[in-house]
Amino acid sequence: MIYPVILCGGSGTRLWPSSRRAYPKQFVSFDGHQSLFQNVLSRLSGPEFDAPIFLTNEDFRFLVEDQAAALGLSDGRVILEPAARNTAPAILAAALSLEEIPDALMLVAPSDHLVHDTQAFLDAVAVGAKAAQGGELVTFGVVPDRPETGYGYLRLDAAVVSGQPTPLAEFCEKPDKARAVKLLQDGNVLWNAGMFMFRVRDIIAAFEEHMPQMVAPCRAALSQGETDLGFFRLAVDPFEGIDPISIDYAIMEKARNIVAVPLEADWSDLGSWDTLHATLPLDENKVAQVGAATAIDCQNTLLRSEDSNIQLVGLGLKNIAAIAMRDAVLVTDMERAQDVKKAVGVLKVNKVAQAEDYPRFHRPWGWYETLCLGDRFQVKRIMVKPNGILSLQSHVHRSEHWIVVAGTARVTVGEEVNLLTENQSVYIPLGAVHRMENPGKVPMYLIEVQTGSYLGEDDIVRYEDVYNRG
Structure with missing residues (x-):
């Protein structure tokens, strides 16, 4: 079986404003159907694949869970990185988590690339699997059709042959136009797709040989980590002590047993x-x-x-x-x-909020968006998922008025608990301890009107939270 290892903690900006730090492109739907993350999951959910391993961070943990669940996939393992350390530490952590099955194959894939030809992709994976079972570290490269300056290149020892692994001569950084034209003319290059396959034992051995200083802290981050609401949190101190480095620099440019498999699957990294x-x-x-x-x-x-x-x-x-x-x-x-x-x-x-913030703020219980904002008032639209529960909380500087516009809300204000349906409302006085939840089977929508001297999201005193937020 092949274990997909999906890297989904990045936050690119080249597709701004659709992609922002708070909601990066892997979770965005560009075709009106699936997000890029879901597109990857769909490709890697066939009978040849075991449950996926997701590497992400605190901000995106519930997005990963929700978007996977929307595809009916709920058996994946989510590993939370406490700090961004590039791809090498993330991949090593995933490998060490599978160390008890050393001959298992890992397929490492970014979560923000687009592949139109799924069968061609799977054919390339099958070719890579045979090479990886023989102890090779496999990288996948896209057959280039133009002198692209936005991608790195893989230069092979021989000409590219469809469906055949070829030893890798070198990784080439993103070239200028003249260098890209020359690489394409040479005929023995592929675009670096950032996808890899290897046995667990082989990639761990490669780290022990070429990046030994990373192994001990990664082991410690795993052994000292803990499970929280179904997510696995790597321990903060040992993981933060690791120097950031990509898998290309850490391993692939140093190891000798590297082969490249051509990927002819109508691929794009959607980088711009x-x-x-x-x-x-x-x-x-x-x-x-x-x-x-x-x-x-x-x-x-x-x-x-x-x-x-x-x-x-x-x-x-x-x-x-x-x-x-x-x-x-x-x-x-x-x-x-x-x-x-x-x-x-x-x-x-210039401290423009739109640089990083998304107009819709996603939370583990659903989402909210601001419809109107004034000096002393704010109007929000809020969606709470079925069984979603907001924290038991109070505010120091604002009062709120909630109007349910779809679904059913169970509302707690002080000691009083009431069910509200469409067109019913409730007032939350300043300082009152309150909570909102959706006991129904369909999403619940409400309009929230806030008034007060300060309307920031940090004006929340939490007394109880099922999602263990601070």
Whole structure:
């Protein structure tokens, strides 16, 4: 059996505003159906795969659980990293968690890549599995069709042969245009897809040989870790003491038993708006319209509206990506799409909330979004999942008024507990101990009106929380 190890703790910014630190691209649906994370899970849920291992962090633990559950997958193990330490420590932690089955195969996959041809992907995995069972460390590379400067390259010892592992000569960093053209002309290169396969025993041995200083703290992080609400938390102190480093630098550039398997599966890392544009249905003018978007006399353009109430219209545009959300709009030349992260950097410097915050804030019990915000009032829409329970809490600076607009709410205010249905409301005085929960089988929606001198999310005194938040 193959154990999928899915890396889903990253927070890229090149697809801002859709992807932000609070809600990164792996959890976003770009096709209107599944998120990228769910797309990966669907590919890795066949009979040849065992239950997946997820490497993520505190912020995304419930997103991982919820999106997996939406696919009917609830048997995966979620390992929480207490600090971002790049891919090598995460992969080693996963390997050590499987150490009792040393001949098990691990397939390490990012959670934010897109693969259109699932069968071709599985065929490549089968080729890689045979090589890994023989003790090789396998990396997967995409057969290039252009001199791309946004990807790293794998240079092989021989020409690329479909369906055949080939020894790896070197990893090449993202090249400039001239270097990319030369690599493509050589004919023995693949794009680095960031996917790997190996036996548990072989990758642990590689760490012991090439990165021995990482093994002991990773073992300690596992042995001192603890289970919390079904998640496994790596111990903070030993894991934080590990220097951040990627698996490429830590192992793959040093080990001698590396082979590359060609991946011919219509792959994209969706690293920028121009690469996303290339994966979408296009009209005769190479225009993609997503959501409430209308293009008039446009060429080679992406128009994407993520809010049905925002009609995005492009008129006479050429080589433009325009992305509209309720709280932010991006307009960029396609040739500058790789530089969107620079724009995010400027927003951070200027302390613009949209740089990192998402308009919809996800919580273990559901989500909320602000509809209107004034100096002394705020109006929110809140969704509570079936059986979702907010913490027992009070506020020092604000009072609240709740109006149920769909579903049923069980509301506690002081010693009083009541069931509220659609069009019923309750007032929460300043300082009152209160709680909201959804006892029903369908999502519950309500409108919350806050008034007070301070409306920040840190004005919460928690007395009890089933999700063990501070």
